[in-house]
Amino acid sequence: MNEIVIHQLDDSALPQRRRGGSAEPVDARLLRTIAAALPPDFPPVSALGVETALEAMADATKAAIAADLDCFIAWCAEDRRAPFPADPEDLVRYLRHLEAKGRKPATLSRRMATLASAHRLVGIGEKEGLPTDHPMVRNALRANRRRKGAVQRQAAPLRYGxxxxxxxxxxxxxxxxxxxxxxxxxxxxxxxxxxxxxxxxxxxxxxxxxxxxxxxxxxxxxxxxxxxxxxxxxxxxxxxxxxxxxxxxxxxxxxxxxxxxxxxxxxRRVGIDRRRARAAVPPQPYHAIPGNTRHWQERLRGAPATQAQVTYTIGETPxxxxxxxxxxxxxxxxxxxxxxxxxxxxxxxxxxxxxxxxxxxxxxxxxxxxxxxxxxxxxxxxxxxxxxxxxxxxxxxxxxxxxxxxxxxxxxx
CATH class of the missing domain: 1.10.443.10 (Intergrase catalytic core)
Known part of the structure; x- marks a missing residue:
């Protein structure tokens, strides 16, 4: 018969997956990504304006902008183009690059929305308009939807039945x-x-x-x-x-x-530790234990039988x-x-x-x-x-x- 034990412990007591270094705060990651996209001679940006804009965004939104922006910067580096301010013709080339890689119309639209948000964050487009709103870019998105269709793949439903x-x-x-x-x-x-x-x-x-x-x-x-x-x-x-x-x-x-x-x-996370039942081990006489045996003292003492045990450890974080x-x-x-x-x-x-x-x-x-x-x-x-x-x-x-x-x-x- 299994013995069941339940503990509530700090999550540090549970087995942890390996992580490559400490996690970077999402605000710092987004700012670092945008800084990498700006040209060296870019005029100063209002720190207060950036701060309030970040405060108004959800963390998931900021993480998504940083991830999409990383992809755009990588394409610009490979194609030797300037990320910021983005040129409408470059944006059309980027959209065609994404389409050639099989990205869906919804992904292309999201990438343009991401670039629009990043441009606004540093004050680009307040007077002259955003490059993502250029008719050339809008037409490229519309043409992509005509070619590919606008139906999005959705998650498989879990209905009640x-x-x-x-x-x-x-x-x-x-x-x-x-x-x-x-x-x-x-x-x-x-x-x-x-x-x-x-x-x-x-x-x-x-x-x-x-x-x-x-x-x-x-x-x-x-x-x-x-x-x-x-x-x-x-x-x-x-x-x-x-x-x-x-x-x-x-x-x-x-x-x-x-x-x-x-x-x-x-x-919360539930850690599970299962231990099998062990039969009793009778003590052995000294002369019956081989000379090169490790932990020979345990053989001298023997060990009592133990029953199977399942320990559940409840974490503290969601x-x-x-x-x-x-x-x-x-x-x-x-x-x-x-x-x-x-x-x-x-x-x-x-x-x-x-x-x-x-x-x-x-x-x-x-x-x-x-x-x-x-x-x-x-x-x-x-x-x-x-x-x-x-x-x-x-x-x-x-x-x-x-x-x-x-x-x-x-x-x-």
Whole structure:
């Protein structure tokens, strides 16, 4: 019989992945990248202006600008062109370079938006206009979309299935299958609570990893509310609320009791140390131990039997974006191994690889469209920036509840 022990320790006590040096602060990285792009004779930039601009940006935005800018600077160096101020003709050449490498239209548009933000940050374009807004650049983007099409690849949805799948059309991985694949140990309880809460609230991964114990508000009927202090579309922190089902609240409560978490981040890393059972080792007489044996004293004493032990170590810091994605894919593989989904061979590998941190949010959006909800209500519920964004994830399902389907379904059977 296994002995189970649960500890809460500082994350430094958990095994750590190797990292190449200390992480550079995102502000410092962005400033270093922009400095590398500026010509030596560039006029002085307002330090206060840069400081306030950085304060207004989310860290994820600054990291994305730095990464995209690195790519542009590398292309300029290889092609012997000046990064800043960018020349519109050079931007068109850069767009064609990206297209030749197979980059999608959405990536090209994002790269131009990144360069526009970087130019504004150092005061370029305030009077003369941004090079990214030049008609030549806009035409190049439009031509790329005509050639390639504007449809974006989206994350594979993790829909609920079951009661929300009356037409029987949800194939592949579902929330119900993944919940059934979660074990009953500390890691499995955490994973089940993570999946259930992330689906009910339609959380972005940044919102999911930021969820804390004091953000939960149980309701009298067993359901709950989750406070979302800040999100991608709420950078100023006005805050919003999401509804949680009674099932989710029960799963979260079981996880909190099992882990001993009373405050702070809701979902944390779980370290697992498994030790096998060992049979008793009887003491050996001195003359029976070979002369070159190391640790011969232990053989003289012998060792008592020990039972198998599993130790779970709960960290203090929240899960990372990469950690959440790894959890989804690990559980999906477990669901496939348990026969909970009908996918095999290369299709299984592709289906697991298609899952991402956005899969729960896409799944709930599609389930709501399938249930007949309109785009405006879904956008409001899931904190989308506009109904158009929600429709992008459920355009096929939304057709079943549009005006034509509602009216004609009554007369054309």
């Amino acid at each position: 079951g009661a929300l799948d009356e037409r029987g059309e949800v194939k592949g991985f579902t929330i119900t299958a993944l919940l059934d694949a979660c074990g009953g140990d500390a890691q499995g309880l955490r994973d089940a609570a993570l999946l259930s809460l992330g689906y009910d609230a339609g959380l972005r991964v940044s919102e999911l990893t930021a969820a804390a114990v004091d953000h939960l508000e149980p309701q009298a009927d067993g359901s709950g509310l989750l406070a979302i202090p800040r999100s991608k579309t709420d950078q100023e922190g006005a805050g919003s609320w999401a509804w949680l089902s009674g099932e989710t609240m029960r799963r979260v409560q079981v996880w909190l009791v099992q882990s001993g978490i009373e405050d702070g981040p809701l979902f 899960l990372t974006r990469q950690g959440v994605c790894a959890i989804y894919r690990r559980i999906a593989l477990a669901a496939a191994d348990a026969g909970l989904v009908d996918i095999a061979g290369s299709k299984l590998h592709d289906a697991i690889a298609a899952l991402s941190t956005h899969s729960l949010r896409v799944g709930l959006t599609q389930d709501l469209f399938a249930a007949g909800e309109d785009g405006a209500g879904i956008a409001l519920t899931l904190r989308w920036s506009s109904p158009a964004t929600a429709l992008r994830y459920g355009r096929k399902l939304a057709v079943r509840s549009n005006s034509a389907s509602r009216v004609l379904s009554q007369v054309r059977r």
